[in-house]
Amino acid sequence: MTAISLFQRTTWRPSSSWIVPLAILGGVIFLVIGSLRSTLFAQQTVSGLANGGIYASLAVALVLIYRATEVINFAQGALATFATYIAWQLIDWGLTYWLAFACTLGIAFVGGFAVELVAIRPVERRGNVLTVVIASIGLLILVEGAIGWIWGNEVKFMPAPFPAHIYHLGGVAFSLQDLGTIAISIASVFVLWLFFQFTKIGLAMRAAAVRPAAARLVGIRVSWMLSLGWGLAAMLGAVAGMLAAASPSVLLQPSMMDGILIYAFAAAVVGGLESPAGAVIGALAIGVLLNLIGSYVSWVTPQLLLPAAFVLMLAVLLVKPSGLFGRTRVRRV
């Protein structure tokens, strides 16, 4: 009877294949050997990891929302940019960088929660997944427009959180900026993981994401869990935004996260849209590979990096159509 389908949406198989972990291990070994043999390789790997860290924060935010609702939040980047502008404003008003950072995280959480409540819930009530996706595109347009309206479209200067310090290790120069970015992005994803694994609310959110009907039956208010999810996703986005703005190659302007959003999409897809770990691995891989390709393959200019990311994405999907760690959905005939 269809009641069974109510509670067992798709058959779930653990990612039993050993190919993927083996491939990842191979990749890591390749990077380590390359770094030991060439200082350029090492430097590009580290700065690639830093980029990857930024993509990872945004990608995990995307996965968070996708897992619970099958919705791709096109506005994730714009919300991150908005949060970054708030940080900029707080600093402009005199707060120290890290105080502004912390306040922004709190404001982002509340903002994300509120956005879900006000803009998304009314749409979810009667619409389907595609409707909500379009609403998120409307939100993207709205938020970027709001940034321009409130702060103007000119580029703003965002102070750097890390002093421009260079560390030398075995003849290789690493910037504190890159190392700090890697540390903060990994730390924030890790803290979120701790939250989901070890707190009651985190467990409830996971349960609501995978089996909302069953979750209701044990008393979980699934719609509030969803709003919480948006709040947390907004926080992660804020981290990504602030790290991006601190990077010398990214300018603080309303469209700041547009390109990064695409790389985050690619990372999430490569990792398998329902796996946060996959998103992190995918993001780091894309960050590093793009940097290395940009340095070593002469005909790849900066404009070709996005097409290169697309090729990587396609290559992974052709081998694993649901991403590296995606759940293989068995179609019931």
Next chain:
Amino acid sequence: MRISRSTAYGVVAAVVVAVVIALLPLTLSDYHLSTGATVGVFFVAILSLNIVTGYTGQISLGQGAFMAIGGYTTAILTHNHGWNDIATLPVAALVGFAAGVIVGLPALRLQGVYLALTTFAVALAVPQIAKNYSNFTGGTEGLALPTHSGLWLYRTAWIVAGIVFVLSWLLLRGRAGRAFRAVRDSEVAAASSGVALPIYKTLAFGISAAMAGVAGSVYVLVNNFVNPDVFGLTLSLYILIGAVVGGLGSLWGVIVGAAFVELLPLGLTTAHVSSSQSVPVIFGAVVIAVMALIPLGAADLLRRLLHFGSRTKESVQSPLGTEAR
């Protein structure tokens, strides 16, 4: 030939709309006519998205890429080789078709949201490639094209739109159309009934890409200019918005969708509602509101108002197949 009531209504409505479109130039200025031409371009683009997503259920967000391919075909042939602009349109369609088939083949392996995001990445990657090979494509400075009067553009756009519409209508009524719908509603059932899935799925991609290519060509003519940014993120997003606001799986909603994405932002700007900075904020808010109020688009609203035809579920199917939560 047996004509159902809804088909008869449809034909009458189409004729009425065609007459209105034909008569509009009498009341509009040249500038407004070129805006009207842009609506025609979006009409064709949204129609192309509808064929592959609304009717065949393969979520392709790559129409921007095919428009870019068609547009650049026209631009290069006209600018570098001196072709007559109209003559480039069929070429753009053919090139688009080929590109669509090339994309459609690996797409066979992908499903649902993975397909959507991959095609979206294609839509963003193609303009970047165009930027890169600038000796061929004019790079970021772009290529200039001969200008035409608003009236000429309007007529060209809507004649093309009319041809494409009629061809689509015929296609969808026929065997291919039924095959497309079968694929959308249930691939497994379709395959078991003997529908050659790979052929029809790739065909849908090819046809929709050909249409988008032609739309791109006309777009380039309307702007009398092409550069990679013309076909960027915004375009792909607007086509998607237009398709859903109009209503997927319906030919009628397409005109509503096209008018919505082109005319509303323009209208807000010219109405000087407040500062021009607030236009995207209002537009974004309207999109969200529309999704909250008419989730299945204008076509569904029309259908419910007029209590049309059979109560088959096909008209309210979302290509992603999930029911309302």
Next chain:
Amino acid sequence: MSVDLIGCMGSLLALRDVDARYGQVQALRRLSLTVDDGEIVAILGANGAGKTTTLRAISHTVARNGTIEFAGRSLGRRGPEATARLGIAHVPEGRGTFAELTVGENLRLGAYARRGSLRDDYRRVYEYFPWLEARGSQQAGTLSGGEQQMLALARAVMQRPKLLLLDEPSLGLAPLIVSEVFRIVRELNEREGTAVLLVEQNARISLATASRAYVLEVGSVAYEGTSDDLASRDAIRTSYLGY
């Protein structure tokens, strides 16, 4: 406990003239039934008679009309979350296990709405299901069908419900496991005083476990009576209960 208080107020659960529909199809028509404190009541009937829908109407996982009173309160428009928090544990058809989470996490979720220390609850659960203790970190989806049914029951025990709604617990299980499941249900009822409303295709074991039963037909109650009564009446047995 305040047994006499509930006795004064009437049944633990009372449905009066409840309708329920799936879209255009009406599944329940003016259904009325009661469950008293500490009782085991069975709902029997053919496929499509509305048995599962009755449970869904109580937990409000299907749209419904009519009056449903639980422990003296009308359930009104409360959703499934609120109903669970009031003390109704619904173990649905297909078990409603969180297959992607571990056994331990499933149990933890059972007690989601409860406050305070759970040590006693875990102890009780491991008394009923001793094998669960060792399986805490096993993925729930990898358990066998019978084990998942036990896990679902264990989760319900963690909820400390006043009323347990069990939907087709024997579905897909071997006869030996079915007996075990029903034995545990009886034990739960005797030791904890939990009332049980049971939907089952297997009429024989239902009538052996429950004290009273309702037989549904096309969304309404066709017959009701004590188990002995229904089991002894040949006409009912052969036409409705299939044996």
